[in-house]
Amino acid sequence: MRVFLLYSIYLLLVLSPSLVQGQGHVLDKPVTELCLTCICEAISGCNATAICTSAEKGACGIFRITWGYWVDAGKLTVNGEHPDSEKAFINCANDPHCAADLVQNYMKKFNQDCNDDGEMDCHDYARIHKLGAYGCQADMPYNFQSVFEECIERYEDEGFE
Numbered sequence: 634m635r636v637f638l639l640y641s642i643y644l645l646l647v648l649s650p651s652l653v654q655g656q657g658h659v660l661d662k663p664v665t666e667l668c669l670t671c672i673c674e675a676i677s678g679c680n681a682t683a684i685c686t687s688a689e690k691g692a693c694g695i696f697r698i699t700w701g702y703w704v705d706a707g708k709l710t711v712n713g714e715h716p717d718s719e720k721a722f723i724n725c726a727n728d729p730h731c732a733a734d735l736v737q738n739y740m741k742k743f744n745q746d747c748n749d750d751g752e753m754d755c756h757d758y759a760r761i762h763k764l765g766a767y768g769c770q771a772d773m774p775y776n777f778q779s780v781f782e783e784c785i786e787r788y789e790d791e792g793f794e
Contacts, residue, residue: 665755669733671755672736675763675777677695677697678780694726694727696735705739705766706738709731711728711731745761747769759781
């Protein structure tokens with residue numbers, strides 16, 4: 634069942650038509666769909682019911698996006714909503730496709746080799762997402778790291794890349 638759920642999230646992120654708009658709309662996507670799926674799994678269990686109703690409640694949606702992250706990623710919106718509208722942040726962060734585009738924009742903006750292995754890959758993106766652009770070289774929280782690594786290994790074993 635869990636593999637089905639993760640595969641469903643993967644398909645949602647890949648196949649959903651985007652109605653996302655904003656100041657920094659994503660054209661070049663550095664983060665693979667597999668990587669997005671594993672970041673989602675590690676940060677929230679891809680629990681789409683864990684939405685928020687106000688910016689003051691902290692992190693929202695399956696990627697647990699904060700208001701500051703949304704701003705740094707270009708204030709993307711859904712359905713032509715103005716970025717300054719009261720619910721623009723909440724609506725985007727709670728929308729899986731808009732939130733995935735936020736992650737893409739954030740990674741383009743703060744792209745760096747956090748683990749000093751000489752390459753930019755999903756491990757770096759996970760660190761940037763969880764620890765922030767300026768803290769990505771710190772130690773990862775154990776639970777996030779273990780779920781993330783297990784997800785990556787599981788999909789690699791199944792032939793996804």
